[in-house]
Amino acid sequence: RKEVEQDPGPFNVPEGATVAFNCTYSNSASQSFFWYRQDCRKEPKLLMSVYSSGNEDGRFTAQLNRASQYISLLIRDSKLSDSATYLCAVSTGGGNKLTFGTGTQLKVEL
Amino acid sequence: DAGVIQSPRHEVTEMGQEVTLRCKPISGHDYLFWYRQTMMRGLELLIYFNNNVPIDDSGMPEDRFSAKMPNASFSTLKIQPSEPRDSAVYFCASSHMWARLSSGANVLTFGAGSRLTVL
Numbered sequence: 001r002k003e004v005e006q007d008p009g010p011f012n013v014p015e016g017a018t019v020a021f022n023c024t025y026s027n028s029a030s031q032s033f034f035w036y037r038q039d040c041r042k043e044p045k046l047l048m049s050v051y052s053s054g055n056e057d058g059r060f061t062a063q064l065n066r067a068s069q070y071i072s073l074l075i076r077d078s079k080l081s082d083s084a085t086y087l088c089a090v091s092t093g094g095g096n097k098l099t100f101g102t103g104t105q106l107k108v109e110l
Numbered sequence: 111d112a113g114v115i116q117s118p119r120h121e122v123t124e125m126g127q128e129v130t131l132r133c134k135p136i137s138g139h140d141y142l143f144w145y146r147q148t149m150m151r152g153l154e155l156l157i158y159f160n161n162n163v164p165i166d167d168s169g170m171p172e173d174r175f176s177a178k179m180p181n182a183s184f185s186t187l188k189i190q191p192s193e194p195r196d197s198a199v200y201f202c203a204s205s206h207m208w209a210r211l212s213s214g215a216n217v218l219t220f221g222a223g224s225r226l227t228v229l
Contacts, residue, residue, distance in 0.1 A: 043201060043220035044153070087153065097166060098218060100145075102152030 001026050004090050006101035013108055017078050021104045023088030024070045032091035033064055033071045037084045038103065044087055047073075078108045114221035116202050122227045128190040131224045133202030134183055143218065144177055144187050145201040153201070159185065192228045199223045 006023045013019045025033075033050035048055065050062040050071050061074040071088055085103040092099070115134040123129055135142045143158040157167040162179045170177070174193070179185040189196055203218040 043222050044218075045220070046217055097155065097158060098143075099155065100153040 003027060003099045004088060004101040006088055006104045008102060008104060010105040010107050013078055013106070015078055015080060015108055015110055018074065018076045019078055019106060020072055020074045021086055022070050022072050023101050025090045026069070027090070027092045028069060030090045030092045034089040034098070035062055035071075035073050036087040036089055036100070038087055039084050047086070075106075080108050080110070082106060083108045114202055114204050114219055116221035116224050118224055119222065120225045122229065123192055124229050125193055126191045128188065129192045129196075129226060129228075131187040131200050131226070133185045133187070133221060135185070135202070135204030136219055137183065139204035139206045141205045141207070142179060142185050143203040144185070145203065146198045147201060147223075148198045156187070194228045197226055197228050199225050
């Protein structure tokens with residue numbers, strides 16, 4: 001089983017829709033959780049951290065479920081510019097070592 | 111700050127040739143990471159350094175791969191000899207210990223990547 005797993009998609013949604021992605025992780029000792037965004041042929045960029053109590057940044061909401069070992073990302077009122085691949089990342093143990101999922105591709109359409 | 115700088119951006123080489131990828135981390139960052147990204151396997155951590163010292167190289171696929179960090183502002187990833195299956199995008203990323211403590215998050219900043227094609 002992979003350490004971090006995501007549905008690769010693609011998720012094709014109309015502009016204005018709400019879309020949610022899940023990401024599961026296998027190591028219960030994982031400590032820190034993140035969502036990164038990667039545009040086509042570009043580098044990944046941090047979208048947001050995921051905190052235990054859940055957190056929101058504008059149209060984006062991230063949540064953590066430690067009992068079921070998954071994190072989620074909810075995007076409300078999707079924009080065309082949200083089209084990208086969303087990577088979840090998990091840190092286990094000391095240091096900054098991050099393990100990434102393979103990413104979920106989102107396509108927002110008119 | 112110019113961000114993490116990688117070179118070359120694109121490299122096309124023939125099987126058996128030596129490939130050297132270069133990275134300049136963000137000034138002041140004390141962690142440096144080399145990742146490889148392919149469609150099949152996603153983003154894989156190859157090796158990371160803390161204060162120029164290799165901490166974990168368990169992701170390095172085989173002896174053909176080697177990485178060095180001779181000083182705080184430069185790192186190389188070398189593949190010798192290269193094989194077609196090494197074709198991928200190689201990303202360098204850096205981070206700072208204090209970024210982790212202040213936000214509770216390990217914030218990596220990635221370079222633009224080096225796209226390697228081995229024929």
